[in-house]
Amino acid sequence: MKMRQFKKSLVLIPKGQVRKEVLKLSKWQSRIVLEPGSKATIFERDIFPSSGGEKRGPFDVDVTIGERAELHYVVLVNGGEGTSKIRRRSTVEEGGVMHWHIVTLGGHGDRHELVSMLAGKNATSSIDWIFFVCGDEKQCVSACMVFAAPGGRGEITMKGIAQDHGYIQCDGRIEISERGSGVETFLTQKFLLLDPTAKIDAVPALKIKTDNVKASHSATVSRVTPDDLFYMKSRGLDESSARKMFVEGFLSDLTEKLPDELIRVKILGAIREAYER
Numbered sequence: 001m002k003m004r005q006f007k008k009s010l011v012l013i014p015k016g017q018v019r020k021e022v023l024k025l026s027k028w029q030s031r032i033v034l035e036p037g038s039k040a041t042i043f044e045r046d047i048f049p050s051s052g053g054e055k056r057g058p059f060d061v062d063v064t065i066g067e068r069a070e071l072h073y074v075v076l077v078n079g080g081e082g083t084s085k086i087r088r089r090s091t092v093e094e095g096g097v098m099h100w101h102i103v104t105l106g107g108h109g110d111r112h113e114l115v116s117m118l119a120g121k122n123a124t125s126s127i128d129w130i131f132f133v134c135g136d137e138k139q140c141v142s143a144c145m146v147f148a149a150p151g152g153r154g155e156i157t158m159k160g161i162a163q164d165h166g167y168i169q170c171d172g173r174i175e176i177s178e179r180g181s182g183v184e185t186f187l188t189q190k191f192l193l194l195d196p197t198a199k200i201d202a203v204p205a206l207k208i209k210t211d212n213v214k215a216s217h218s219a220t221v222s223r224v225t226p227d228d229l230f231y232m233k234s235r236g237l238d239e240s241s242a243r244k245m246f247v248e249g250f251l252s253d254l255t256e257k258l259p260d261e262l263i264r265v266k267i268l269g270a271i272r273e274a275y276e277r
Contacts, residue, residue: 013038013069022260031062034069034096041072041259045266061088065096067120072099072259076267078274079107079137087113094120094149100127101258103267104139105274111140122151128254129158132247132274133166133198142171145187147180154185159254161247162191162198163275172217173205180210187217192250194224194243194275222250240276247275 013019015035025032025044034040044061065071077086084107092098104112116125127143145154160168172187191200204217224246232242248255251271258264 011042013040015066022263025061030060031064032071032073033064034066034071036066036093037068038066039070041074043074043076043260043263045076059084059086063088063090063098065090065092065098065123067093068095069093070097070099072101074258074260074263074267075100075102075104076270077102077104077107077110077112078270079105079110079139085111085113089115089117090125091117091119092123092125094122096120096123098123098125099259100125100129101254102127102129103270104129104131104141105270106133106137107139108136109138109140111142113142115144115146116154117146117148118152118154119148121149122153123149124152125154127154127156127158128257129156130251130254130271131158131160131168131170132163132271133161133168134163134275134277136165138167140169140171142173144171144173144175145185147174147176147183147185149179151182152180152185153183156187157254158187158189159251160189160191160200161194161250161275162200163194165195165197167198168200169203170200171203171205173207174215174217175207176210176213176215178209180208181212184214186215189217189219190250191219191221192224192246193221194246196223243275244272247271 011032013034016037019040023042025042090098143156156172172189174185174187176183189202202219204219
């Protein structure tokens with residue numbers, strides 16, 4: 001798909017319009033509105049410049065999905081030397097569909113917060129989040145899905161990789177209000193530690209205020225051991241190639257869900273650069 005770049009703070013997709021090209025968003029203080037029945041894909045990419053360790057931001061993106069509208073919103077962030085607080089929020093009206101695809105790489109204490117609010121009945125949302133740290137990098141990521149109407153569907157899938165002395169704090173939360181009857185949702189957190197000195201803290205949470213719902217969560221941590229690397233070397237791979245296979249295999253189910261081939265190539269390239277540097 002061709003990409004069209006927007007720098008204004010408001011992006012409006014008119015009622016019933018289906019945008020074939022990917023819209024590229026480059027401004028952090030942004031509001032996106034999809035009117036009823038419209039469809040679009042947005043690619044937000046930002047590589048933070050060096051800032052001498054100073055704070056940057058905060059940055060805010062606010063998305064509204066009208067009735068029966070659908071948006072794929074793809075995010076690629078490469079953290080710089082300073083720290084940032086980055087907030088994203090979506091509100092989904094009746095029958096609307098919101099897909100978040102987020103990739104956050106590196107950073108030195110960056111805080112990423114995402115809230116997806118399903119405000120209308122039979123609304124749908126998904127959050128797929130990939131994050132990676134190496135060296136002494138740190139990230140704090142938080143994803144929350146709130147069901148404020150009946151019949152909603154939603155899932156959060158968070159996959160994180162830590163290498164060297166990297167550290168990630170990962171909070172995942174699902175909230176179902178008293179009006180959320182018939183909701184089906186689940187939260188999955190999976191992590192891969194490439195070195196014994198890497199660390200990830202996971203905090204999954206469910207808050208349910210009504211009956212007649214299906215909700216669950218799970219969190220798992222896997223480690224690449226010396227035995228794993230030895231086995232891969234016995235198959236003719238050096239350590240770098242072996243780690244590459246572990247990383248790309250671990251993330252493949254989420255990268256394959258990206259809505260555009262050009263975006264997929266850019267994101268896979270950025271992930272490779274992150275773990276090879």
